[in-house]
Amino acid sequence: MVPSKTNAVDMFAMQLVFLLSTSIIFGTPSVVPDSWLVGIIAFFPACLFIVIYGAMLSSQKNLGLYPLLEKAWGKVVGRGFVLIYATYFLYIAARNIRDMIELIMSALLRMSPVPVLTTLFVLIIAYATLGGIQAIARFASLVLCIVLAMLFMLAVLLMFSSSIILEQMLPFLSKGIGPVVQSAFQHSIWFPYGEIIVFLVFQQELGGAKGFRRVTLYAFLSACFILSITDLIQVWTLGIEGKKYSSFALLDAARLINIANIITRMDAVIALIIIFGTLLKCSVFLFACAEGLTHIFKGQQGKYNFPLALLAGAFSILVTRNSAEHMIEGLKYVIYTLHIPLQLVVPLLTLLLLRIRYRKGEST
Amino acid sequence: MNTENQNAIGEDPYGLENVKKQFDQVFGNTADLAVVSVNVGQYKGLLCYLTTMTNTDFIIDHVLNDLALSEQKEPMGKEETFHLLETIHYAVLKHETLQSMDTVMDKIVLGKAAIFIDGFQKVLVLEVRTLNSRSIEEPSTQNVVRGPKEGFTESADTNMSLIRRRFNNVNLRFERFELGYKTHTAVYIAYLNGDVDEHILKQVRDKLNNSHIDSLFDSAKIEELLHSKNKGVILFPTVYNSERPDAICSHMINRRIAVLVDGSPFVLIVPSLFSDFFKSPEDEYQWSLIGAFARCLRYFAFILSLIVPALYIAVTSYHQELVPTILLTSIAAQREGIPFPASIEILLMEITFEILREAGTRMPRLVGPTISIVGALVLGEAAVQAGVVSNINVIVVSMTAISGFVAPIYTFGSKVRFFRFGMIIMASVIGLYGLVLGCCLLMVQLTRIESFGVPYVSLFSRWDKRRTT
Amino acid sequence: MIILGLFIISVLGLLFMSMLDVLVFKQQFLQAIVHLLPIYPDTSTIFIIAAAFLMAAWTDFDMTKRLKKKFGSQSNKQGGGENGGAKQNKRG
Numbered sequence: 001m002v003p004s005k006t007n008a009v010d011m012f013a014m015q016l017v018f019l020l021s022t023s024i025i026f027g028t029p030s031v032v033p034d035s036w037l038v039g040i041i042a043f044f045p046a047c048l049f050i051v052i053y054g055a056m057l058s059s060q061k062n063l064g065l066y067p068l069l070e071k072a073w074g075k076v077v078g079r080g081f082v083l084i085y086a087t088y089f090l091y092i093a094a095r096n097i098r099d100m101i102e103l104i105m106s107a108l109l110r111m112s113p114v115p116v117l118t119t120l121f122v123l124i125i126a127y128a129t130l131g132g133i134q135a136i137a138r139f140a141s142l143v144l145c146i147v148l149a150m151l152f153m154l155a156v157l158l159m160f161s162s163s164i165i166l167e168q169m170l171p172f173l174s175k176g177i178g179p180v181v182q183s184a185f186q187h188s189i190w191f192p193y194g195e196i197i198v199f200l201v202f203q204q205e206l207g208g209a210k211g212f213r214r215v216t217l218y219a220f221l222s223a224c225f226i227l228s229i230t231d232l233i234q235v236w237t238l239g240i241e242g243k244k245y246s247s248f249a250l251l252d253a254a255r256l257i258n259i260a261n262i263i264t265r266m267d268a269v270i271a272l273i274i275i276f277g278t279l280l281k282c283s284v285f286l287f288a289c290a291e292g293l294t295h296i297f298k299g300q301q302g303k304y305n306f307p308l309a310l311l312a313g314a315f316s317i318l319v320t321r322n323s324a325e326h327m328i329e330g331l332k333y334v335i336y337t338l339h340i341p342l343q344l345v346v347p348l349l350t351l352l353l354l355r356i357r358y359r360k361g362e363s364t
Numbered sequence: 365m366n367t368e369n370q371n372a373i374g375e376d377p378y379g380l381e382n383v384k385k386q387f388d389q390v391f392g393n394t395a396d397l398a399v400v401s402v403n404v405g406q407y408k409g410l411l412c413y414l415t416t417m418t419n420t421d422f423i424i425d426h427v428l429n430d431l432a433l434s435e436q437k438e439p440m441g442k443e444e445t446f447h448l449l450e451t452i453h454y455a456v457l458k459h460e461t462l463q464s465m466d467t468v469m470d471k472i473v474l475g476k477a478a479i480f481i482d483g484f485q486k487v488l489v490l491e492v493r494t495l496n497s498r499s500i501e502e503p504s505t506q507n508v509v510r511g512p513k514e515g516f517t518e519s520a521d522t523n524m525s526l527i528r529r530r531f532n533n534v535n536l537r538f539e540r541f542e543l544g545y546k547t548h549t550a551v552y553i554a555y556l557n558g559d560v561d562e563h564i565l566k567q568v569r570d571k572l573n574n575s576h577i578d579s580l581f582d583s584a585k586i587e588e589l590l591h592s593k594n595k596g597v598i599l600f601p602t603v604y605n606s607e608r609p610d611a612i613c614s615h616m617i618n619r620r621i622a623v624l625v626d627g628s629p630f631v632l633i634v635p636s637l638f639s640d641f642f643k644s645p646e647d648e649y650q651w652s653l654i655g656a657f658a659r660c661l662r663y664f665a666f667i668l669s670l671i672v673p674a675l676y677i678a679v680t681s682y683h684q685e686l687v688p689t690i691l692l693t694s695i696a697a698q699r700e701g702i703p704f705p706a707s708i709e710i711l712l713m714e715i716t717f718e719i720l721r722e723a724g725t726r727m728p729r730l731v732g733p734t735i736s737i738v739g740a741l742v743l744g745e746a747a748v749q750a751g752v753v754s755n756i757n758v759i760v761v762s763m764t765a766i767s768g769f770v771a772p773i774y775t776f777g778s779k780v781r782f783f784r785f786g787m788i789i790m791a792s793v794i795g796l797y798g799l800v801l802g803c804c805l806l807m808v809q810l811t812r813i814e815s816f817g818v819p820y821v822s823l824f825s826r827w828d829k830r831r832t833t
Numbered sequence: 834m835i836i837l838g839l840f841i842i843s844v845l846g847l848l849f850m851s852m853l854d855v856l857v858f859k860q861q862f863l864q865a866i867v868h869l870l871p872i873y874p875d876t877s878t879i880f881i882i883a884a885a886f887l888m889a890a891w892t893d894f895d896m897t898k899r900l901k902k903k904f905g906s907q908s909n910k911q912g913g914g915e916n917g918g919a920k921q922n923k924r925g
Contacts, residue, residue, distance in 0.1 A: 009824035087845040094846075104797055108683065112794055115877035120794075124804050131812035134819070138811040141823045262688050272800045279804050293838040303892050307839050310885035314878040315846055318869060325857055333856045338849070 008215055011206055014140035015199065015219035016226075018284055020147060021277025022099050023192040024230055025250055025270075034173055035243070036231035037180050042188030043224040049193060050216050052347055053200055057209035059354045065200035066295045072353040079296055081346065086292030088342050089198055090308065093285035094315035095330065097121060100278040101316065102323050107251060107271040118313040121279070126309035128283040129290065130302055133202045136283055143276045150273045151230065154254055157263065158237055163256040168239040169232070190335050193220060194343035201288040247327075286312060380410050380482050383465070387412060390469050402479075405434050405445035410480040412468075417475035418492045426457060427477060427492060442484045449479070449488055458491035473548075497522065503607035503629075506772055508646040515607045520550055520626035526609040527554055527622070535559070541572045549580040550626040559619050564635060564816045568621055583628040590623070590634055599779050602815035604636035606773075611645040635815035637822075641776040642666070662770050669767035669777075670784055670806070673710045674791035674799045676760045680706045682795030698754040707792030709753050713761040714788070716743060718781070721765075835889040843882065 060068055065085065070078035101118055109117070128136060158164050173180070196216060203212060230250060234243050237253040246252040254267040289312075290304040320326040384399055391397045396416040402409045411427065430453040434445070450461060462468060468478050468487055475493030500522065503515030516523045524538055535557040543551050553568060568590065575589055587603045604620075606612055607629050612622050615633045623632040633640070642662045647655030679686055680695060687695070702709065720739040727735055744762075747753050764784070771777040783806060790798030813820035847869060854865040891897070 007825045010822070013824070083841065083845060087842055087849055090842060090846055091849050109795060109797055112797070113877070115881060117794065117797060119881060120798075120801055124801060124808065127805070128808040128812075131808070135808075135812040138819055138822055139808055142807050142811065142821070145823065261690075264688065265686050268683065268686055268796065272796060275797075275800050276804060276807075279808075289842070293842065297834045297838040299834055299838070303835055304838065304889075307835065307885040307889040307892075308842070310881050310888065311839065311843055311846070314881040314885070315850070317878050317881075318847075319850055321868070329853055329857050333853050337853065337856065 008207075008211065010134075010137040010141050011211070012215050012219055012222075013144040014137045014280070014284070015196065015216060016222050017140045017144050017147065017277055017280050018199075019192045019196070019219060019223035020226060021274070021281040022096050023227060024147075024151075024277070025103060025248060025274045026099070034169075034180055035183075036169075036228050036235060037173075038184045038188050039224055039228045039231060041181055042184035042193065043220060045185065046189045046193035046220055046224075047217070049189075049196060049343070050213055050220070052344075052351060053197065053216075054209050054213040056347060056351050056354070057200065057203055057212055059351070060358070062203050062208035064203050064291075065197070066292055068200075068354070069350060072350045072357065082292050082296055085342065086289045086296075088338060089285045089289040089292070090312055090315065091319075091338070092195065093125075093282045093289070093312045094319050095326075095334070096278055096282050096285070097312060097316035098319055098326060100275060102326065103248060103251075103271055103274060106248070108268055114317060115313075118316055119310070121275075122282075122309040122313035122316075123306075125279060125283045125286055125312070126306045128279065129287040129305045129309075133205050133287065136280065136287065139283075140280050143280050146276060147273060148226075150270065151226070154250075154257075154266065154270065155229075155233060157257045157259060157266065158233065158253065161256065161258050163253075164233070164236045165239075166236060168237070169235045187331065187335065190339035190343060191330075192223070194339055196220075197343050197347065198284055198288045201291050247323075282312070378465075378480070378483050378485050380408060380480065383410055383412075383480050386465065387469075402428070402431050403435055404431060404449065404479065404481050406439055407442060407445065407484075408482040410482075411477060412472060412480070413477035413492055414472055414475065418477070418494050419496075422492055422494045423477070427490065430454060431479075442481050446481060446484065446486055446488065454488070454490055460489050462487040462489055495519065500526070505774060506606060506608055506611065506644065508608075508644065508649070511646050511649045512608075512610050514609055516609060516612075516629040516631055518627050518629055520552060520624050523609075523624050523629075523631060524552060524554070527613060527616075527624075530609060530613045531556070531616075539569075541569075543572065543575055543586070544577050544580040547579045547581075551580070551586065552624040552626075554616065554622040554624065555620075556616055559617075560621060561619060564818075565621060567816055568623070568634060580625065581627060583623065583625040583630045583632050586623055586625055587632055590632070599782055600638070600810065600813060600820065601641070601773070601775050601779060602634070602636060602813065602820065604633040604640050604773065605630040605775065606633070606645075607631075608645055614645060614648065615640070635818045637815060637818065638810060638820050641771060641773050644772045662772070665767040665770035666780070669764050669770075670780065670787060671799060671803070672764050672767070673714065673760055673784065674787035674802065675796075676756075677707045677710055677788060678791040678795045678799050681792070686796075695754075695756055698756050701751050702754050703752070706757075707788065709757050710761065710788060713747075713753055713757055714764075714785070717761055717765050835893045836886065839886060839889045 056068060057063075060071060063071070066082045069081045069085070072078065073081060097118060100121070101114060104117065105112075105114070128139060196219075199206065199212070199216070203209075206212065234249045234253050237256055238246065238249060242252070243249045251267040251270055254270045255265070257266045258264050286305065286309055290302075290308055293299070293304050293308070294301055320329055380401075387397065387399055396414050398411075398413055398415050400411045402411045409431075411431075413423065430449075434449060434453055440448075446461075450459065462471075462478075463486060465487060468489065471489050472478060475491070475495070477490045477492040479488045479490070497519040498517045500514050500517055502513045514526060516526060528536060533556065537555055537557045539553050541551045541553070542548050551572060553565075553572070555565065571590055572586075577585060577589070580586065583605065587601075587605060590603050591601065604615065609631075612631050612633060615636075616622055620633045620635065623634065625632075642659055644658070647658060650658075680699075684692055699706070704712070720735065720743070724732065724735050724739075744758055748755050748758055768777050768781065768784075771780075783802075787799060787802040790802045792798075794801075810821045811819070819825075847866070851862065851866040851869050854860065854869060855862055858865065860868070
């Protein structure tokens with residue numbers, strides 16, 4: 001077989017869709033009035049992730065995340081960390097599935113049994129992961145086209161139905177820049193930007209530190225741009241107050257589209273598009289999780305995917321008891337207990353250990 | 365013939381009687397075997413061929429006439445006579461010299477004639493194969509308005525010459541393989557040396573060499589052979605086929621390998637990608653914008669043929685709020701008094717259509733119009749008037765059917781139908797969500813496929829534009 | 834081994850979730866995990882998890898191969914060598 005290498009554009013598409021998929025629908029958390037600024041400000045500290053992860057990769061000849069952990073922490077502790085990361089990825093996948101199901105339930109199907117919807121969805125995720133990271137990347141490039149086309153269409157249609165009112169974004173910075181920066185550090189850099197750590201797992205297939213730094217930077221830039229634009233559109237159409245109290249702001253914005261009573265109810269279409277993005281994001285996480293388990297338990301690749309996907313589906317039902325809990329858990333507790341340690345602290349320590357244990361020149 | 369000689373022949377393994385006996389043993393008196401006694405120089409000889417693989421005119425003109433000429437020469441030894449035949453009389457015919465009798469039978473089966481000289485070990489084998497085959501006609505599939513009208517025929521020789529005529533290029537290579545341990549069918553692969561990917565070429569060769577099929581009558585079997593073991597393949601074809609030399613050649617320019625099977629007018633192309641199945645050769649002969657438009661239209665029709673019935677079911681039975689009110693009322697008015705739910709209605713009509721299509725293709729050509737009358741008038745109109753199905757249903761189903769036939773390659777359209785039924789079922793169970801899941805599955809499936817290591821669908825990297833590394 | 838991996842990761846996942854529940858609802862750990870266990874709020878998750886483990890077991894114990902072996906031997910007894918030969922040809 002000719003090894004079909006992932007090309008940079010596909011990889012970029014994968015990272016971009018990964019960053020956009022769920023955050024585009026939930027938007028930047030509207031804890032402050034000028035939420036669209038939060039996205040832009042969060043971009044700069046988020047670049048720190050690229051620096052740290054890039055340094056981790058380049059220190060050990062582009063090994064993946066799991067071998068790196070083992071190398072830095074030793075066999076036993078390293079394996080423990082690998083397991084924790086695998087669980088973390090599975091947990092985020094479960095949360096994302098839950099997000100999507102909540103959205104579907106509120107926008108489209110109110111009566112269908114959740115377990116059926118979830119099971120069907122996770123089976124497709126498992127099937128997607130079977131093809132390997134290259135197939136996922138190619139799938140991502142298709143999804144990217146669909147998502148961008150939809151967003152563009154949404155903007156144009158909103159403009160034609162004269163729902164965009166620029167004044168709605170005023171008052172600008174009514175409480176000063178302070179809360180905006182605080183919000184950026186509290187939420188936006190961890191989600192979605194920090195989740196990019198999952199791509200460290202596949203670096204051997206994706207082409208090392210150099211490619212990672214470049215592609216991820218572009219992906220961050222585009223994601224930041226697109227997210228800010230969608231945030232702006234939401235503010236322009238719904239107004240600051242309206243955006244604050246709606247749970248799916250982009251859907252509410254899309255609901256305002258009305259062209260000659262023919263093109264209405266675009267929100268359902270938007271909701272459907274989100275399924276594609278979530279599918280991609282979850283398959284990346286699931287693939288990473290399966291890789292971790294194969295790394296520890298030395299199984300054949302691809303054997304874990306279907307059972308793990310089902311497990312993720314079950315977890316997505318168990319993960320929270322109701323959507324109120326889901327939101328507050330996602331915004332506050334998950335960030336402090338999971339995101340910050342696993343996205344920042346552990347990688348930093350790993351990097352430090354790697355630097356100490358393998359000085360330059362001594363690295364094997 | 366005197367008795368002395370007879371005795372000598374009986375012991376001589378290369379004597380004519382012995383040769384005859386061997387032929388009788390192997391061919392067992394088959395009706396089309398001709399074993400003719402001839403004179404070669406001043407010696408007795410034997411000419412053997414299968415009458416079914418050549419025609420009498422050819423034998424008389426090119427073989428017997430030359431043999432008659434050889435008689436007039438002055439006496440010479442057997443070796444010299446043989447040499448004379450080989451170098452002068454049959455210099456133009458494609459010929460070879462065999463040192464023993466062992467492989468003669470296999471050659472004769474391939475349409476060659478063998479000349480034996482009494483008591484001489486060497487055998488001269490001449491290419492006398494002249495087969496009647498269909499003359500070059502306009503192909504019946506993939507019609508074009510503008511462009512060459514030649515089509516491949518059942519004879520691989522003709523087909524190869526059709527390709528060679530288009531490439532006056534020293535890099536064009538044909539390689540011969542023999543497949544089927546009962547039929548020994550000739551299979552050729554054609555490629556442009558230097559352009560083609562060596563890995564892919566090796567894979568194709570390996571697959572052809574390691575096949576264990578017993579017979580081969582059409583390239584479809586080879587298609588299956590090449591198609592299997594590609595990664596992630598279920599319903600999409602990864603081997604392109606065409607009856608048009610210009611289509612095949614334009615693919616060969618783009619680093620593809622063509623596979624020709626003797627006896628089949630359909631020539632295969634590997635590796636083929638998703639986009640290949642939406643290209644018609646005509647696209648390149650027109651103003652490029654029109655070609656691009658036609659291609660977009662085909663993609664659109666493909667998507668339509670997949671999702672329209674499912675969308676109709678999902679929207680009418682689950683998400684009425686998505687339909688503009690006026691359209692909704694008109695649909696509701698039509699569906700009034702229809703006994704079945706939308707999904708059963710659609711399935712009913714889809715299956716009816718499939719049966720009609722199947723009947724239409726298998727029918728004797730004279731009865732064909734009857735089917736269309738029965739199908740269109742009786743089933744379509746009467747069913748609506750009787751109130752079994754609604755008008756809009758008939759519109760949906762016929763639109764799907766027509767869109768399904770837009771794909772230029774017939775096999776592509778026929779395989780995709782399965783997805784349509786899957787979508788219909790998903791949509792009738794969980795509405796639009798099921799439809800989107802179906803689309804997801806389709807996209808995942810498409811992106812997972814690799815045809816000989818080349819990604820089947822890839823938006824941002826064009827395999828055929830990249831040069832070999 | 835797949836079963837083992839699946840078991841460990843499901844236990845770890847449940848621990849993650851119950852830990853977060855402890856934080857969100859300010860409950861005792863025991864209470865949280867009892868709330869979390871798949872008996873509640875509905876039983877369907879049990880079936881999903883059971884299916885996952887079943888799948889893992891299937892691949893772990895090579896059930897496909899075993900079943901094939903079983904049925905292969907049966908067909909050999911009944912229909913002679915022809916069936917088996919045809920199958921192998923197809924695969925090859």
